[in-house]
Amino acid sequence: MRLININIGAANAAAAVDAFVIVLTVASLLPIISANDSSNREFSDPSAIKPVESTISSAANLHIKRRKIMDATYEQVKDVPNHPEIYLIDVRNPEELTATGSIPSSLNVPLPELEAALNSDSEEFEKKYGRAKPANDANIIFTCRSGRRAQEAAEIAKTVGFTNLSVYRGSWLEWAEKEGLPQ
């Protein structure tokens, strides 16, 4: 009973806040609306509106680009040795790699240390992983055992500012099957 009362109270409070925000919004728009009514050049001149529109749309495009995590196929992963600019990062633990082997040209950065690695300075990264730290727009493909940690890795990389990210969803399970290796 008490719980229900609290919930109703919270709902009422939320509704009151909503109503207040609406009143504030309308109030703050009134001067703009009336200014526009009385021949405001800024609003009647279309060239004044354009830059705002293009700013909004380029911000939206950037947002979409940033968010997108792509899928990498077995064929793309197999071709990585021919593309030295691509980073194939295996986020499994080192013991797993010892047990199964690893995909050619892959770099092992275990998931628990990925965020720190991507935030480290270039020198530190190179010393630890034997390869230059990827630039923020470098193409990075993540792989693991089943694809789950690879997806998590791509999300971590996205959060720390990397923009060109792919996940090899098949990961080691598919690779091993296609290559006739132990899973």
Ligand SMILES: *[C@@H]1O[C@H](CO)[C@@H](O)[C@H](O)[C@H]1NC(C)=O
């Ligand atoms: C991502 O990387 C690939 C391979 O290096 C490159 O062809 C592509 O242009 C890059 N895309 C972006 C948006 O940087």
